[in-house]
């Protein structure tokens with residue numbers, strides 16, 4: 001399953017995505033998070049150390065987390081700000097921590113957290129607006145995926161939905 | 170020199186590793202009569218005051234815990250509300266993280282240089298160091314051991330006005346651990362470190378194994 005979380009309030013991108021995914025017979029689960037209640041991560045560490053795997057913040061991210069552990073790909077649609085994704089886009093990455101455990105190992109020479117559920121989803125980003133530095137975002141998604149021991153599917157502008165969908169298989 | 174210092178961690182001050190690091194850093198920085206104001210992003214009630222201080226300051230230092238390879242979402246939310254500076258303001262950063270090797274922080278560091286520019290500030294460099302996850306769980310003695318090296322960096326910042334000196338660059342430590350060290354540390358990960366984490370969990374009231382799977 002391909003999980004797509006739209007953190008923007010613009011649903012035209014997801015409409016287009018849905019159309020193209022249907023045409024290509026791709027199994028997508030689209031969450032319109034723009035209208036949901038999703039807090040930032042407060043760094044309490046409870047998901048690693050007090051209630052392992054469970055976030056202490058009981059809001060709409062819990063539903064995304066439950067989908068995420070079964071997803072082959074995690075796509076986030078985000079607005080941009082200050083050369084990066086905006087805080088709503090970043091929050092749905094920060095809140096991902098419960099899918100990892102506290103425990104550590106080395107992977108390709110660098111420290112990583114051991115995954116809680118086995119293989120994690122690959123990560124892709126679709127951006128709206130021109131406030132982002134795309135080259136930097138590509139580097140960032142690579143690093144974020146490295147933390148999940150998965151791979152980056154790339155960074156796509158909202159005008160390049162077709163290219164993004166072509167990576168959804 | 171007067172510095173506006175913002176702790177960019179969303180974790181409340183009492184438990185914030187960044188806060189403990191800043192305690193030591195400012196001790197060193199303020200020795201020669203330098204002064205600072207300190208604020209916490211985790212305290213949303215103070216955001217108006219932080220914005221005002223930002224508007225009035227030309228020497229800004231943001232201390233940041235690495236959050237998924239970049240800045241925390243909450244800090245981003247705050248920064249989005251700022252008006253870029255137009256004068257001669259300087260923005261410097263302390264970036265610290267859980268993972269210990271320098272290579273883990275470089276992607277975050279690269280963003281901070283862009284961030285300073287996007288906010289209309291001259292980039293005063295970033296003091297980069299990992300291996301700080303445990304600070305909040307340490308006893309006083311071990312915490313002092315972990316944070317006191319930052320006092321010297323505070324002195325260095327006071328002397329140079331930025332983090333570009335060789336001394337600051339060397340503060341990061343190894344970019345990556347040599348293979349024999351990884352073997353040894355990897356062994357500790359499976360033994361002593363694992364036990365430490367279980368103990369940390371117990372101190373928070375954890376009753377489940379740390380690899381528990383609530384949703385499968």
Ligand SMILES: Cc1cc2nc3c(=O)[nH]c(=O)nc-3n(C[C@H](O)[C@H](O)[C@H](O)COP(=O)(O)O)c2cc1C
Pocket residue numbers: 041043044045094095097147178179180184185186187188234235236237238239265266267268269273299301302305
């Ligand atoms: C949501 C989240 C994401 C994190 N991401 C990273 C990371 O990508 N790399 C890393 O080395 N440490 C990461 N950490 C660890 C923190 O940077 C580290 O524990 C830091 O010392 C916390 O400082 P604070 O107590 O001031 O928030 C992360 C922690 C949290 C809660």
